[in-house]
Amino acid sequence: MEYTDVVMENFTCPKNVGEIEDANGVGQVGSPACGDIMKIFLKINDDDIIENASFKTFGCGAAVASSSMATEMIIGKSIEEAGKLKNSDVVDALGGLPDVKIHCSVLAAEAIQAAIQDYKNKKA
Amino acid sequence: MKRIYLDHAATTPVDPEVVEVMIPYLTETFGNPSSIYAEGRAAKKSIEKARQQIATAINADSREIYFTASGSEADNWAIKGIAMKNKAKGKHIITSQIEHHAVLHSCEYLEKQGFEVTYLPVDEVGLVSLEDLKNAIRDDTILVSIMFANNEIGTIEPIKEIGKIVKEKGxxxxxxxxxxxxxxxxxxxxxxxxxxxLSAHKIYGPKGIGVLYIKKGLPIDNLIHGGAQERKKRAGTENTAEIMAFGKAAELASEHLEENMTHMKTLRDQLIEGVLGKIPLARLNGHPEKRLPGNANFCFAYIEGESILLSLDVIGIAGSSGSACTSGSLDPSHVLLAIGLPAGVAHGSLRLTIGKSTTAEDIDYVVNNLVEIIQRLRDMSPIDAD
Amino acid sequence: MKRIYLDHAATTPVDPEVVEVMIPYLTETFGNPSSIYAEGRAAKKSIEKARQQIATAINADSREIYFTASGSEADNWAIKGIAMKNKAKGKHIITSQIEHHAVLHSCEYLEKQGFEVTYLPVDEVGLVSLEDLKNAIRDDTILVSIMFANNEIGTIEPIKEIGKIVKEKGxxxxxxxxxxxxxxxxxxxxxxxxxxxLSAHKIYGPKGIGVLYIKKGLPIDNLIHGGAQERKKRAGTENTAEIMAFGKAAELASEHLEENMTHMKTLRDQLIEGVLGKIPLARLNGHPEKRLPGNANFCFAYIEGESILLSLDVIGIAGSSGSACTSGSLDPSHVLLAIGLPAGVAHGSLRLTIGKSTTAEDIDYVVNNLVEIIQRLRDMSPIDAD
Ligand SMILES: Cc1ncc(COP(=O)(O)O)c(C=O)c1O
Ligand SMILES: Cc1ncc(COP(=O)(O)O)c(C=O)c1O
Ligand code: FES
Ligand code: FES
Structure with a gap:
């Protein structure tokens, strides 16, 4: 297993770590038994634009790096655009992930979708 | 950056004295030990010397030492060789849940071939129970395989007592x-x-050479058939250079056993006290006393092992984990599950294993950095104490 | 005394360039390739490079290269692994009478486990007949194993044609x-x-490292179960140093194949002409053209092989024999018997195999001395021509 420099950068100095106090969309996927949990916090404005995003992650280097990268990728985007973020976009942005680590990037995409859904549910 | 290597249970650097012993067998003494001319005889004589060194290290006769390519091959041979040889007598095997995969997967393979295997559980510190063993023995039990010391949690099993029980039953x-x-x-x-x-690369020898000790006269099927090497029990041109290396490594290991044990124990205890004293919600896995002198294995709640390893690697420290995330499989270490850890906790394990060259300063550096790393990762974790 | 080594089919000296490639893996790059920290990643990357070198040498994909501890292990794995995997489909195997013992004894072991094996005969120069093969194939045939080139008599089998026939039958x-x-x-x-x-020590690599090429997608049982090494197909911590060595040796072997072949062929022909021309009642065993460029195998009537070898050894020449006396068994070489030599003649065989460093002067020296040695031994022999 070999992580790219981008993965290691995002692991050692992750962006957007922590909770957003006034988040209006929160999504969590995974379970401790599987060794990975990803929780995404979104602050979405009235125009459905993601103003801020953050994460808390229990998982491997790839999971942390995917969380960091994925949150970076959706800040400033509309929820419609962000909802279309695919795990492969995250993998590409990270310069690739080892095969056995692809599922960690899937978690990131799923957690974002869950957070957006949470926001929509609350709004409805 | 200076590296601090704390994964001696995974593999050890080769001792320079051992490398020196190997070199001639890669250059001038290259003969095939089975050949009758001078080059062959020289090689043959040498490997018999190495065989004797290993025999001495474990109090065996040199004719009971058979070279293999690894500890894994030795395990496979022992288990499959005895099973196949005795299948007319019985098809039941007893082992434990915490064995190395070389033993476990050999047993599972035999199950597919019609054998029955009992996997004994262990208690919360990793010990097999003698009572459980006695109860598991059946009339058709042909083999018991229990490891001497566990590679992950370091627990030392009561092999002498187990040996007595098993011997009585024949x-x-x-x-x-x-x-x-x-x-x-x-x-x-x-x-x-x-x-x-046995395996050489755990005792400052090279990778790719192991030994199976087979008690004199014990019938066993071959695992690798072919030429007449190893008294017709294990075919393949002898790996002379690595055999010589293993001999030397075993000799050094016996000669310095006492001092190495003391050295490792001192540092291990420093490490364990430091970690348990300074990091909240840390636990030691394995037996508090009956454990390998160089082994420390911890769990840290709420975080995942690979993240710890990567964080350590970045600052020059090499360790290992029983987390599934490091192994490419989905399940965390079977050993940590067997001692009763919930999967979530098992994922947060860290094994640090001390060696000859580890120093007290190394341990200080590791403990201090670990405090910060665990804190940082916990801050990042969505699971928390409340 | 200068030694003239003419037993390259038994084993080769390790090329100094190959030794050089190994050394770092015995010293600084000692990590376990399965570990995720820097030391482990460096080792892992290196062995993938070696895997690619070997793949290139045989026109395979690197994911089809699996490291073993020897040619013998590769043979055992291929035969037993395919047999066990396919035993529900059929239990019939076809091989030849002149295979290496690693193949023959694996087949014999399978016979004890209920498999049926056809051992194809060969003609007087050691060739398997395609007709015989076709006739031997049955509905329950699951494996055909025929060697590419024979280690004793050097005969090269029609593998491409055999492959075609076997492939058509699936x-x-x-x-x-x-x-x-x-x-x-x-x-x-x-x-x-x-x-x-494949085996490294026949191509100027170290002893104790082999390869089994497994075509992509081919189902096969493991021979050595355990850890996830070699894409979960062959357990045991990787022998990094020897893997690197094999990679380099394979690269050198391909790069210099043409020139080495020409060199060996020239000297071999010089040797064959010299021996057949100067020594009465000498015969060449194996195929006159379809033979390995470095292989010469002779029979000398009325004398015994070990005596020839010892006489050569005394004057500094290393060769080998298919004589029972050199192998510790009572039967002469199964290969020489299979090409139809009477046991008495087979006992008098001498194999001389040429390598990269052999010179024309070496060959002259050998031929001249052999003339005398054979004469001397014949004078001593109670059997004679009349
Ligand atoms: C044709 C053939 N097959 C297999 C082997 C076995 O190889 P190894 O010595 O690496 O086990 C040899 C040489 O001994 C051989 O010549
Ligand atoms: C307990 C135990 N058994 C067997 C092995 C396998 O040894 P090798 O790596 O030489 O195959 C190891 C190490 O990997 C081990 O720790
Ligand atoms: S979180 Fe377990 S593999 Fe990535
Ligand atoms: S003559 Fe002595 S073993 Fe053959």
């Missing part, structure tokens, strides 16, 4: 002593074992 | 190419093989 007894040699005394006579596996 | 085809690599071109695609065995 059953063949194998122990995987790959983690034991060089770390605790290994004496095949005292232990009552029929078969015992 | 049967798995294995070839032992241990003697072929470095001596003749080896191209797995061209040959139609599913499995192919």
């Amino acid at each position: 059953i063949v007894f194998h122990t995987d002593a790959v983690q034991a040699l060089g770390n605790i005394p290994v004496d095949v006579k005292d232990l009552n074992v029929d078969l015992l596996s | 049967i798995v085809f294995h070839t032992d190419a241990v003697q072929a690599l470095g001596n003749i071109p080896v191209d797995v695609k061209d040959l139609n093989v599913d499995l192919l065995s």
Whole structure:
């Protein structure tokens, strides 16, 4: 297993770590038994634009790096655009992930979708 | 950056004295030990010397030492060789849930071939119970295989007592002593074992050479058939250079056993006290006393092992984890699950194993950095104490 | 005394360039390739490079290269692994009478486990007949294993043609190419093989490292179960130093194949002409043209092989014999018997195999001395021509 420099950068100095106090969309996927949990916090404005995003992650280097990268990728985007973020976009942005680590990037995409859904549910 | 290597249970650097012993067998003394001319005779004589060095290290006769390519091959041979040889007598095998995969997967393969295997549980510190063993023995039990010391949590099993029970029943007894040699005394006579596996790369020898000790006269099927090498028991042109290396490494390991044990124990205890004292919600896995002198294995709640390893690697420290995330499989270490850890906790394990060259300063550096790393990762974790 | 080594089919000296490649893996780059920290990643990357070198040498994909501890292990794995995997489909195996013991004894072991094996005969120069093969194939044939080139008499089998026949029937085809690599071109695609065995110590690499080529997607049982090494197909911590060495040796062997072949052929022909021309009642065993470029195998009537070898050894020449007396068994070489030599003649065989460093002067020296040695031994022999 070999992580790219981008993965290691995002692991050692992750962006957007922590909770957003006034988040209006929160999504969590995974379970401790599987060794990975990803929780995404979104602050979405009235125009459905993601103003801020953050994460808390229990998982491997790839999971942390995917969380960091994925949150970076959706800040400033509309929820419609962000909802279309695919795990492969995250993998590409990270310069690739080892095969056995692809599922960690899937978690990131799923957690974002869950957070957006949470926001929509609350709004409805 | 200076590297601090704390994964001696995974593999050890080769001792320079051992490398020196190997070199001639890669250059001038290249003969095939089976050949009758000068080059062959020289090689043959040398490997018999190495065989004797290993025999001496475990109190065996040199004719009971058979070279293999690894500890894994030794385990496979012991288990499949005894099973196949005795299948007319019975098809039941007893082992434990915490064995190395070389033993476990050999047993599982035999199950597919119609054998029955009992996997004994262990208690919360990793010990097999003698009562459980006695209860598991059946009339058709042909083999018991229990490891001497566990590679993950370092627990040392009561092999001598197990050997006695098994011997009384006339059953063949194998122990995987790959983690034991060089770390605790290994004496095949005292232990009552029929078969015992070793591997050079755990005792400052090269990778790719192992030994199966087979008690004189014990019938066993071959795993690798072919030429007449290893008294017709294990085919393949002898790996002379690595055989010589293993001989030397075993000799050094016995000679320095006492001092190495003391050295490792001192640093291990410093490490354990430091970690448990300074990091909240840390626990030590394995037996508090009956453990390998160089082994420390911790769990840290709420975080995942690979993240710890990567964080350590970045600052120059090499360790290992039983987390599934490091192994490419989805399940965390079978050993940590067997001692009763919930999967979530098992994912947060860290194994640090001390070696000859580890220093007290290394340990200080590791403990201090670990405090910060665990804190940082916990801050990042969505699971928390409340 | 200068030694003239003419037993390159038994083993070769390690090329100094190859030794150089190994050394770092015995010293600084000692990490376990399965570990995720820097030391482990460096080791992992290196062995993938070596895997690619070997793949290139035989025109395979690097994911089809699996490291073993020897040619013998590769043969055992191929034969037992395919047999066990397919035993529900059929239990019939076809091989030849002149295979290496690693193949023959694996087959014999399978016979004890309920498999049926056809051992194809060969003609007087050691060739398997395609007609015989076709006739031997049955509905329950699951594996054909025919060696690429014979280690004793040097005969090269029609592997490509055999591969075609076997492929048409949808049967798995294995070839032992241990003697072929470095001596003749080896191209797995061209040959139609599913499995192919190699060994480093025959091509100026170290002893104790082999390869089994397994065609992508071919189902096969493991021989050595355990850890996830070699894409979960062959357990045991990787022998990094020797893997690197094998990679380099394979690269050198391909790069210099043409020139080495020409060199060996020239000297071999000089040797054959010298011996047949100067020594009465000498015969060449094996095929006159379809033979390994470095192999010469003779029979000398009325004398015994070990005596020839010892006489040569005394004057500094290393060769080998198919005589029972050199092998510790009572039967002379199964290969010489299979080509129809009476046991008495087979006992008088001498194999001389040429290598990179052999010179024309060496050959002259050998021929001249051999004339005298054979004469002396014949004078001593109670059997004579009249
Ligand atoms: C044709 C052939 N097959 C297999 C082998 C076995 O190889 P190894 O010595 O690496 O086990 C040899 C040489 O001994 C050989 O010549
Ligand atoms: C307990 C135990 N058994 C067997 C092995 C396998 O040894 P090798 O790596 O030489 O195959 C190991 C180490 O990997 C081990 O720790
Ligand atoms: S979180 Fe377990 S593999 Fe990535
Ligand atoms: S003559 Fe002595 S073993 Fe053959």
